[in-house]
Amino acid sequence: xxxxxxxxxxxxxxxxxxxxxxxxxxxxxxxxxxxxxxxxxxxxxxxxxxxxxxxxxxxxxxxxxxxxxxxxxxxxxxxxxxxxxxxxxxxxxxxxxxxxxxxxxxxxxxxxxxxxxxxxxxxxxxxxxxxxxxxxxxxxxxxxxxxxxxxxxxxxxxxxxxxxxxxxxxxxxxxxxxxxxxxxxxxxxxxxxxxxxxxxxxxxxxxxxxxxxxxxxxxxxxxxxxxxxxxxxxxxxxxxx
Numbered sequence: 001x002x003x004x005x006x007x008x009x010x011x012x013x014x015x016x017x018x019x020x021x022x023x024x025x026x027x028x029x030x031x032x033x034x035x036x037x038x039x040x041x042x043x044x045x046x047x048x049x050x051x052x053x054x055x056x057x058x059x060x061x062x063x064x065x066x067x068x069x070x071x072x073x074x075x076x077x078x079x080x081x082x083x084x085x086x087x088x089x090x091x092x093x094x095x096x097x098x099x100x101x102x103x104x105x106x107x108x109x110x111x112x113x114x115x116x117x118x119x120x121x122x123x124x125x126x127x128x129x130x131x132x133x134x135x136x137x138x139x140x141x142x143x144x145x146x147x148x149x150x151x152x153x154x155x156x157x158x159x160x161x162x163x164x165x166x167x168x169x170x171x172x173x174x175x176x177x178x179x180x181x182x183x184x185x186x187x188x189x190x191x192x193x194x195x196x197x198x199x200x201x202x203x204x205x206x207x208x209x210x211x212x213x214x215x216x217x218x219x220x221x222x223x224x225x226x227x228x229x230x231x232x233x234x235x236x237x238x239x240x241x
Contacts, residue, residue, distance in 0.1 A: 002016075003015075013043050016036045016040040017036070017037070017049045020032075020034075020040070020053050025210050028238045030061060037050060037057060046077060048074050048081060051073045051074035051077060052084050054066075055070035059087070059091050059094060060214060061216075061239070064091060064095050067091045068095065074087070082112045082115050085108035089101045089105045089108070094219075099129075102122065102125045109122065116143060117147065119141040119143070119151075120138070120144075120148075123135040123138030123139040126138060127154060128219060132155060132159045135154070135155045135158065136155040146180055150172055150183045152168040154190055156168055169184070177203075180207075180209070181201075181209065182209040184200045184203075185198075185199075185200035186218065189220050189222075190220045190223070198227070198229045198233070201230075205237075215237070
């Protein structure tokens with residue numbers, strides 16, 4: 001549909017942004033995404049959707065200074081857009097600014113208390129900050145079943161409640177193995193079970209998981225960064241060295 005829109009009107013900014021997200025999420029064609037966003041920026045340099053797309057792409061490729069500037073610019077264009085706030089929070093997290101990441105996510109949840117990923121994202125930030133009890137309270141409020149199972153598996157493990165963590169991970173595998181292997185891989189990576197994490201990452205790739213494009217900034221994967229198999233996986237996703 002985006003391609004058809006551009007055939008009808010090559011100046012359709014939102015269609016170019018849509019193509020950029022498709023390149024990022026499904027094709028892992030980072031150059032293609034950059035090309036579409038640059039053309040969109042020529043047409044509408046202050047458009048919030050363009051800035052948000054640029055921030056996401058910069059973050060995905062590890063250009064975090066550019067990502068922060070673009071993310072802040074996107075939020076400035078529409079301070080009530082919770083998706084832009086979520087992107088900015090992720091960027092702040094990737095830069096190690098956890099206090100700011102938490103504040104930004106809380107602002108998103110103040111704007112939209114029913115924001116689907118709010119409690120999960122906040123729970124993860126609290127885990128990074130070492131507040132495992134606070135993380136568990138947030139994960140218990142996650143409204144999406146698979147994200148809740150994943151969040152509980154993480155929080156229980158951080159608290160040393162291995163039986164509960166194993167049960168939550170077992171539920172996640174039972175319910176999501178055929179559709180959401182990435183969440184399972186993240187839990188195993190957090191538990192420092194590298195073999196299992198790599199196995200489920202490969203399954204996520206085969207499933208065309210729509211969240212793999214953010215993997216380089218995924219703090220849950222930090223324990224895999226020295227694993228040669230993980231480096232091979234990133235190359236398969238066309239990430240630059």
